[in-house]
Amino acid sequence: MENTTETGAKFGLDLLEAIRTSAGTIQSFLISLMQPGWRLYQVLIIIALAVLCYGLHKFSGRILQSWVRSREGWKAWQLRMVVQIRRRLGLLWYSVLGWTLWLVMQEITWPSRSYLIGLAATLATAWAFIGFSARLVRNRFLRRVVTWSLWIYVTLFYLNVSDEVAAFLDRMAVAVGDFRLSLLTLIIAAVVIGVLFTLARLLSNTTAATIRKNEDISPSMQVLAVKAVQIGLYGFAFFAGIKAVGIDLTGLAVLTGAIGVGLGFGLQKVISNLVSGVIILLDKSIKPGDVISLGDTFGWIQTLGARYASVVTRDGKEYLIPNEDLITGQVVNWSHSNDFVRLDIYFGTSYTDDPHQVRKLAIEAAKSADRVLSHRPPVCHVVGFGDSSVDYILRFWIKDPTGGLTNIRGNVYLALWDIFKENDISIPFPQREVRMLGETSKQAFGEKAPSPADAETPVAKDDTAPNTSFG
Template sequence: MEQKFVAAYDFLINWLNANVLTWNTAAQWACVFGSYVLTALIWRGFERRLFEQVDQKKLSSLSRSILRAVVDAGNVAAFVVVMQVCTAVFESMDLRPGVLDAASDLAVAWIVIRLVTSIMPNRVLARAVTGLVWVVAAFSIFGLLGPITDSLSRLSFSVGEAKFTALGVIKGVALAAIFLQAAALTSQFITKRIESVHDLSPSLQVLLTKTFKVLLYTGAVLFAMSSVGIDLTSLAIFSSALGVGIGFGLKTVFSNYVAGILLLMDNSIKPGDTIEVGGVFGVVRDMRGRYASVLTRNGKEHLVPNEQLITGEVVNWTHSDTNIRLEVPVGISYESDLDKALDLLSRAAVGMERVLHDPVPAARLVGFGDSSVDLVLRFWIKDADQGVTNVRSAVLVRVWHLFHEHGIEFPFPQRDVLLKSDSALSVRLDREPDDG
């Protein structure tokens, strides 16, 4: 081990003496740093205005990301041009511009990497990949990649019967990141294509989208594991044994996922439906693998487990038809004109903004109560997702005004007390004396 460190130290010293610690290389490093600072300062003013122009244009997220990457790489492109001028000057003086050539190659590599990673959806991972690939390119340009990879390949460890090297682990992580990002991009493309097919129902679109996502991400992970030498056969045996144990502990989670698949297949509940479940009334915004998102009229978003939608009672107001009938109960006094009250009640819903003209609103006599004659107004709407309490309130306000205009009285509870002559209960009326 000590000999390995000594050999690495000697290699580093020799590389520094040959490539850094000379007057020629010192002058070239000065040109590199000076040119970078100069181009960065000059480009900063243009960069801000170009970013503003890109943000003002109506572009897709992918196109905007690529254009921002082009603007971001502008100062590096200018740096490459200055490096080529400096290289020509050094060559004219019969000096070998090794550092300048390396700096130019690194700058070009950074531009290419920045443009390629601009299409990655995860920006944090994109920056990490940019830095990692650029470091690898730098080692390769300066001739350090070979010795470093040889050292990493000699660092090994074992997990059971499997043997891994540090280089293999690094490659595995890098490949996993690449495959997962490729799966994410492919998934976004497929999702957009599926959503553009209007012949598919919303539930079938969600089901196909989630199926492709699972297949793509699973394939990405398996390809990454296989590329670093992990035996997938032994992994399958281990995962089957582990799955039995996990299955008992995650029974509810698995049942929710299965229920979600069933809901998407039978099309009983789909995004956009207005449902009522467990005291929650709202519109289904999204259906995930474990739950459905239901947005209520007060802005609360309820995450209802899929299992509850399968086993519980669910009222789907818009399952096969968006038209629904609402009922508004109204009571009138026994002294009121019944025929006029029924006519006014029917007229109250006619001409309302959200009330349908066909079927025509209808008023009905439904019973005789203790203190009132019980009527009901029935009318239809087609937009239950916009709320039902608000349209009921608007109709009741119009009923209030019409009844008052035409002398129809609203009843209130009354009781008549009859005292028999032989009753033991005595009643005495006390009146205040008249001051006058």
């Protein structure tokens, strides 16, 4: 407890001392500006340049925007580059005008009379360069953090106060026994890990592109190899960054083990999905591009993630199915060993039609449809004699289940309709016949003859009769 109190008191004294020193420096600089001289003149020139460049930024931005709108056929990356240039036109104008004025003043007067102008031009150039370079960071929030951090560091560096700020940050530390952790150490660790993570991302993207171009590697092994490379590179970047700043990880081994056991019990489902994902990639039972059916979901595998598989259906819905369900559930993989899929269509014709002719016409109709394979010819068989029709089954093969199953069935049905209509083949359907019961029928049952109104009342009687034509 005493060590903690002493550390807090020391931290407070260091903070007050740093604030007092900074305030004294700023006060001295402001007092020097109150006296006429070249330092005041340079500050006024810098402010005037800033106002002028702001006006040029607005004016040239409108001109650049109008010019870009008149262009056609530009690619997306070109438009994004123009947008970034337009946002930083003020810094670019300040860099050009500031360096031009600095060079002129270096020739016509003493170098010390243009020092602050050169410093302002240097900062503007560095800020513009950082703004363009930070576009390499894709995440918007992380990009802003990197941009502002670099701007602050560059400003402190060119103002020659970086050493004093570093010393102040190093004094802001927490010490427990032999372990000492300062704010400067945390900042350096974040910077080093960020740089290593950026390099790891670039290497993983390059390696992933190379792996995906290799046709000798199956799609599932490509996904597994890419995941393994990413985990290895990012893990190495993290631990290398921690070791680079001098943090010893041996003392955290026991704590890390205990935390791992607790997470193992709390994240059983997540770990199960992770392991299931690795098993799927290793046994190649499901791979990107396969067409599967799982319950009521029918679609093709778009991506295989560490926790779930993305299945896209024909209507554009994307289902995220946990990997565990793909391992433990019954999955129909339409393209596991090959892409051949057999489809069946049931139909019936009238008893007055010749079954041999019907079978021949049905096979011709199936062959005329697109996507139906010719080297695996369709077949048609009689499967039964129904109440009002002769029942048939038409079987045909396709090789592209990703193109859909309902649409090809619909095309074959339309082909059957057309060819049956051309050859007078009838498709029966249930019909209802209405008969009128007259006076004779009533008397036969010993009943009173009905009135004229009653005699006209129809009585329905179910009956099925085949339709003998398409008309």
